[in-house]
Amino acid sequence: MGRLSGYVTVETTSLHKTALRNVAPQRIRGCPVGRRLAGVCVLLLMSLPACGQGGRQPGGELGAVGDVREGFTVGLLLPDEGPDRPLFTRALASLCPRCHVQYANAAGDRARQGRQIGRMLADGVRVLVLGAVDPGAAAPWVARAKLSGAKVVAYDRLANGPVDAYVATDPARVGREQALALLGAMKATGPVVLLNGPAADPYAATVKRAMHAVLDGRVTIGWERDLARPDEAAREVAAAVAALGGASKVAGVCCASDTVVEALAAEMARAGMAGVPLIGHGGRPAAPGWARAGTQTATVRPDVAAEATAAARLAVEVAGGRTVYGTAVVSNGTTVSIPAVLVPPAVVTKGPARGAPAPGSARGQGTRSH
Structure with a gap:
């Protein structure tokens, strides 16, 4: 969507002058109307550029709402x-x-x-x-x-x-890194479970497309759902296990949010899926610890x-x-x-974070739930 600057600049060119000369002169009370209008138009055209600069701050830019020198x-x-x-x-x-x-x-x-x-x-x-x-x-x-x-x-x-x-954080990179982490962690062939973010969220949709670009044709996606709420994840894993014929049939799980990883890991343990790769996203504060402890195989964090x-x-x-x-x-x-x-994401596993800055550096500080 374009933005209106609120300023108008008009130049008096030879085209304007020709048009003004061609105004048909008519007389009202003995005065040539065409010449009178021509004079008024020229004055208006000459004044418009000056009016256009009237609201502009000295040294400022068009459309500015704040000045670094004064603060805002x-x-x-x-x-x-x-x-x-x-x-x-x-x-x-x-x-x-x-x-x-x-x-x-x-x-x-x-x-x-x-x-x-x-x-x-x-x-x-x-x-x-x-x-x-x-x-x-x-x-x-x-x-x-x-x-x-x-x-x-x-x-x-x-x-x-x-x-x-x-x-x-670049959603295409997030989806790609999640998919690569899943492929790298899979110990067996078989169907995988994908639990994506909300279908109406453009970010989640981009993550999903990027994951499919890596996974399609390389693994079987046995169960996939777009979750409106993160708390639906554990229930979906239970449904996936039942639909796919048991926990031993699931080769990996990829979840759109680390906010549900703890509950998801507990549900997977109850279903007999301990050791099945679990990939998350969002970098919840506890997620790197879960990844390094093995509760979660990997997380892609911002x-x-x-x-x-x-x-x-x-x-x-x-x-x-x-x-x-x-x-x-x-x-x-x-x-x-x-x-x-x-911004490129970082991948946290049991080893050093891939793509992350060096420990103690300013970049990479902080985690957030997504």
């Missing part, structure tokens, strides 16, 4: 508590020392997040970094923010609506520090009205050509 407020709206807030605050301070972060945590409540967005807009916040509780339902709130003159950076989850930019740093940069760029560049261009179903920064 960035609204950070997250779906739940995690490590993102301090990482984002620190990154923003390094880019804009006078900027301030106004934080809101929705605690997983979609309606609560809507109210939080409304309050921030009422407070005059004009840059929002939005980690949507429900990306599909966020469009009305994003549209309201845009009508209020605010800029919106979608964070971690691609919200619907006219967002200005997007940052997240680099939260890199995401937060990229989000801070995008917030400063959209606030200044500058053209935003990313590593990709995405669509959320309502808006096309959204500039996106897609």
Whole structure:
């Protein structure tokens, strides 16, 4: 969706002059109307460029809502508590020392997040970094923010609506790494169980496509479900075991979220599936420990520090009205050509994390439930 700058520039060219000369002169009370209109039009055309510059800040960019030199407020709206807030605050301070972060945590409540967005807009916040509780339902709130003159950076989850930019862990890389981890861990041939994220979530859909690009033709997918809620996972594993003829028939399980891995591992143990590869995603704080202990074979986790740093940069760029560049261009179903920064994930197994930064480095700090 294109953005209107609110400025109009018109040049007086030879074409304008020719058109003005061709105005048929008529007389009203002895005055040539054509010449009078021509004079008025020329004055209007000459004045328009000056009017177009009237609302522009000296040295600022068209469409700017904040100035790094003076500082501005960035609204950070997250779906739940995690490590993102301090990482984002620190990154923003390094880019804009006078900027301030106004934080809101929705605690997983979609309606609560809507109210939080409304309050921030009422407070005059004009840059929002939005980690949507429900990306599909966020469009009305994003549209309201845009009508209020605010800029919106979608964070971690691609919200619907006219967002200005997007940052997240690369979902295609996540799906590919999950599939490769599953193939590498499988000890036997046989059907696998895939438990994907919500069908309406564009991120989950991309992860799913990337997994299939690796797995299709190499393994048999015996049971696959798109889960609307993570708590459905354990029940689906039990149903898969029954449908496939017993626990010994399942060669591996891949789950879209680490939030259910503990319950899923317990269900697999009850079903006699101890030792069957279990691959997760999201990097819940306990997940790396589970992976290294063998409860979970592997997890594909985000680099939260890199995401937060990229989000801070995008917030400063959209606030200044500058053209935003990313590593990709995405669509959320309502808006096309959204500039996106897609951060590579890391794979945690019993060995060192593949793709992760060195221990103790700033990058890679933090984990989050996805």
